Structures are given as structure tokens and as C-alpha cells.
Amino acid sequence: MIKGSIQEEDITILNIYAPNIGAPPYIRQLLTTLKGEINKNTIIVGDFNTPLTAMDRSSRQKINKETQALNEALDQMDLTDIYRTFHPKATEYTFFSSAHGTFSKIDHILGYKSTQ
Incomplete structure (x- = not known):
């Protein structure tokens, strides 16, 4: 987690690298633990x-x-x-699994829905 400011606006960037197995519960638990640190000026990437x-x-x-x-x-x-907000129908992928023969978008950028 990096905290700083850009153009006099406080910002927090949280980089998440989830494990290959059990990623959803890991991310959910991490975000729940960090909930008090996450606000409208937080960008979650990874x-x-x-x-x-x-x-x-x-x-x-x-x-x-x-x-x-x-x-x-x-x-x-x-x-x-955020990517899905700006590209609701895009089907571009970031990872190819040769074992499964599938493409998946597993890299994400999250932010607040509203700035209120």
C-alpha cells in the first residue's frame, strides 16, 4: 500500500497479487481487513x-x-x-492458460463507484 498525493489530492494505491489457488476468498479477506484504509481516493490494482x-x-x-x-x-x-465501467463489452484478455486452453482477464483496477 502506497499513500501519497497527486496535485494536492491524497491518494492510496493498493497492489494485490493473489495466489493461484483460493484467490477470491484471499482478496475478499484482504479487502475486509483493509476496509478502514480504503476510501474514495483508493485505487486497487493487481x-x-x-x-x-x-x-x-x-x-x-x-x-x-x-x-x-x-x-x-x-x-x-x-x-x-474501472476497466469494466469504461469497457462494458470488451473481451480482451490478460492471461492464457495452456492447461485449460482458455483466456481470462485476471488483472484488475478497482475504484469507488461514486466520489461522494
């Missing part, structure tokens, strides 16, 4: 090692329960995937 929506994977598989719980936690914290 390799989440999990797609947040079915659109973020080439196979269009359903999102599992752990990822649904993560998305619910993000919603409760008023956080949104």
Missing part, C-alpha cells in the same frame, strides 16, 4: 488471478460461489472494476 465476470473469460463459464462472494463484498464496499 493480478487477482481470477476473472470477476463471465465476460472476463473466453469459455463464458459461470462464476463460482467464491467469486460471487467476492463480487458481493466489492459491491458492499462500493468498489467497481
Whole structure:
């Protein structure tokens, strides 16, 4: 976590690198623990090692329960995937799994839905 200011505006950047296995609960727990540090001036970036929506994977598989719980936690914290906000229908990917033959967007940038 880096705290500083840009153009006299306080900002916090939180970089998350989630493990390959158990990423959704890991991220949810981390964000819950850091909830008091996260505000409208926080940008959360990183390799989440999990797609947040079915659109973020080439196979269009359903999102599992752990990822649904993560998305619910993000919603409760008023956080949104900034990329998905600006590109709601884009299907560009950041990771190819040769073992599964699928592409996934596992790198994310999160921010507050509103600036109030």
C-alpha cells in the first residue's frame, strides 16, 4: 500500500497479487481487513488471478460461489472494476492458460463507484 498525493489530492494505491489457488476468498479477506484504509481516493490494482465476470473469460463459464462472494463484498464496499465501467463489452484478455486452453482477464483496477 502506497499513500501519497497527486496535485494536492491524497491518494492510496493498493497492489494485490493473489495466489493461484483460493484467490477470491484471499482478496475478499484482504479487502475486509483493509476496509478502514480504503476510501474514495483508493485505487486497487493487481493480478487477482481470477476473472470477476463471465465476460472476463473466453469459455463464458459461470462464476463460482467464491467469486460471487467476492463480487458481493466489492459491491458492499462500493468498489467497481474501472476497466469494466469504461469497457462494458470488451473481451480482451490478460492471461492464457495452456492447461485449460482458455483466456481470462485476471488483472484488475478497482475504484469507488461514486466520489461522494
